[in-house]
Amino acid sequence: MPPASSRFSIQLTMPFHTCPVCGKRHEVHPVLDRLSYGNQLTCSPHCKITFTRLVRTRTLGEVQERKKFLRLRQEEN
Ligand SMILES: [Zn+2]
Numbered sequence: 001m002p003p004a005s006s007r008f009s010i011q012l013t014m015p016f017h018t019c020p021v022c023g024k025r026h027e028v029h030p031v032l033d034r035l036s037y038g039n040q041l042t043c044s045p046h047c048k049i050t051f052t053r054l055v056r057t058r059t060l061g062e063v064q065e066r067k068k069f070l071r072l073r074q075e076e077n
Helices: 004-011 031-036 043-075
Strands: 015-017 026-028
Touching: none
Parallel strands: none
Antiparallel strands: 015 026
16 A cells, blocks of 8 residues: 555646746646646746746836837837
8 A cells, every 4th residue: 555645646647847947847736737827837936036027027128129119210200
């Protein structure tokens, strides 16, 4: 009779995600995997913070680029 913990791991196959920050392959809880809607989850709280910062920087960068583009167009006309 195997211990309860190993029986649990046999029944639940943990899906693997690739961390979008450090590229590490890591197990994700099936519930979290379903909640992520196909997005790759980060492997650790540290990577999660980094990822949030990356997304924010990218979004702000796109806004800045858009503003620059619109300003250039206004100057042309
Ligand atoms: Zn990571």
